[in-house]
Amino acid sequence: MPTIFTHAIVPLAIAAAAGRGVVSPKVAIAGAIFAIAPDADVAGFKLGVEYADAWGHRGATHSLAFAAICAGVLSLVWREARSLGAFVFLTMAMASHGLLDTLTSGGLGAALWWPFDDARIFAPITPVRVSPIGMGFFSARGLDTLLSEIKWIWLPxxxxxxAGWGLRRAKGAVQKG
Structure with a gap:
């Protein structure tokens, strides 16, 4: 799995590209939280849930369906998220977690198609180093992970x-001119 910082950067970058008029700062922060949330499934280890189980790590909580369900529930209960744009953004934010996990070099793949298929899958290429858990993060392997994430996720x-910011500025300049 990528680090939680890297999971959060994806929706924040999308929100920055889209601008405040499309994704409000509050929804952008919710998106960052949504992007991190699927890894809460590691709590299942303490409850005896096996890694490879449907509700194990990288299982149901990493699926596209789970992302849409969570975004739908939040859209129902939070006024700020009651728009099609907010729903789509929040779904993409949470879905980005499982998609990023398919790019990693270790662990099991992500169950993107749950509940229709429990298979864990990886992307055709897996350039992102899998993050060490716990204190292992503060090691040479943790540094290698961060460098991999900077190259493959943070820079893009x-x-x-x-690019989104530049396009908005250019559009504003054309409209003023």
Missing amino acids: CSSIAF
């Missing part, structure tokens, strides 16, 4: 955010 996300 930064490019998306800056």
